[in-house]
Amino acid sequence: DAGVTQSPTHLIKTRGQQVTLRCSPKSGHDTVSWYQQALGQGPQFIFQYYEEEERQRGNFPDRFSGHQFPNYSSELNVNALLLGDSALYLCASSLVGTGTRETQYFGPGTRLLVL
């Protein structure tokens, strides 16, 4: 049973550039959530995708955008990168519904460094 996978594992960009991070959910899951984890802090919710649409969004600017594909995989795009965007980006997948299916399972993350 394949777990959540993310690519790339590490990425170095310069200010003003754009970046795309990718996530494949756990087998059988249909919902993908993205989180930003700054060094020494807990993860912060960016947004969630279900049925190829953004269902809810955290307090992040429009520079952060996403997409979900028919196979449930997802991309996170960040435009006009700032130094403060340096963080670990975590993807989590789950299954819509109530009960244990809503538990979110995380991928290994992508470490983004903006210089």
Next chain:
Amino acid sequence: AQTVTQSQPEMSVQEAETVTLSCTYDTSENNYYLFWYKQPPSRQMILVIRQEAYKQQNATENRFSVNFQKAAKSFSLKISDSQLGDTAMYFCAFMKHFGNEKLTFGTGTRLTIIP
């Protein structure tokens, strides 16, 4: 809005001893889930244990158990017979019950198991 507070930034304990990590939360919701996630140096967020707020019985998973006090809005994690592999950051997280909601995390507790 929900908030999660972990008041112990760091803890250490001898191998084989028992340790308890604290978590408090604030919410106006009546139905919700609470989670403990573990993040080792490999950085992948791993689910440790989950508690449904409507269940009075405390959840247990092998050496891990929780003390859930709904009225006090307290959710502590007890690790028995601690092992070196338990060394990690531990995050407490909250999620509303319906609609496959986002996770709200605390700031984490860094736990070190001393051989």
